[in-house]
Amino acid sequence: MTDARASEAPSTATTSPAGGAATEDARPAFPPEARERLAEIKRRYTQEKAALIPALHLAQELWGGWLPEEAVLAVANEMGLPAAEVWGVVSFYDLFHDRPVGRHRLRVCNNLPCQLRGAEEILEVLHEELGVGEGQVTPDGRCSFVHFECLGSCDTAPMMMIDDRYEENLTPERVREILRGLD
Numbered sequence: 480m481t482d483a484r485a486s487e488a489p490s491t492a493t494t495s496p497a498g499g500a501a502t503e504d505a506r507p508a509f510p511p512e513a514r515e516r517l518a519e520i521k522r523r524y525t526q527e528k529a530a531l532i533p534a535l536h537l538a539q540e541l542w543g544g545w546l547p548e549e550a551v552l553a554v555a556n557e558m559g560l561p562a563a564e565v566w567g568v569v570s571f572y573d574l575f576h577d578r579p580v581g582r583h584r585l586r587v588c589n590n591l592p593c594q595l596r597g598a599e600e601i602l603e604v605l606h607e608e609l610g611v612g613e614g615q616v617t618p619d620g621r622c623s624f625v626h627f628e629c630l631g632s633c634d635t636a637p638m639m640m641i642d643d644r645y646e647e648n649l650t651p652e653r654v655r656e657i658l659r660g661l662d
Contacts, residue, residue, distance in 0.1 A: 507553035513541055517557055534558055535575055545576040581616045581623035583661050586640040589626040592633040601637050604651045608658050
């Protein structure tokens with residue numbers, strides 16, 4: 480994922496959640512119970528920095544499924560790392576979200592086999608049925624969808640991944656049926 484953030488990565492100086500300059504005591508941080516969980520995570524690793532990805536998972540859970548700037552700064556503070564380094568990990572891995580996502584995250588494969596067998600039509604059905612565009616969240620917070628370069632299931636194209644589950648050999652009607660079954 481390439482975005483302007485690489486040149487605009489937050490400095491190690493922090494801001495308060497209200498947007499003003501933060502004092503040393505007001506830097507974003509995990510709540511006490513999460514700090515305990517983070518301490519347990521760190522103990523599993525011989526090098527504390529190796530706990531960064533699990534720490535980001537914890538932060539994403541705490542911040543409702545995504546990592547706003549406050550969450551990334553809290554991880555940086557808790558881990559003693561530069562915020563730019565934490566942003567680098569967040570922007571590299573698809574499993575971390577730097578904007579809100581739905582409870583169900585749908586990824587539609589758009590690699591060549593899926594394109595040839597109807598991926599664009601699947602994306603159109605998602606747009607029509609969910610009433611939002613790609614990368615947006617439904618008003619009820621239930622779903623968001625994106626295209627994805629390859630999900631490694633070329634022989635069952637077109638396909639999509641819903642959360643951690645593959646849905647293969649899709650048709651527009653099957654996509655509508657799947658969507659009706661999501662809570």
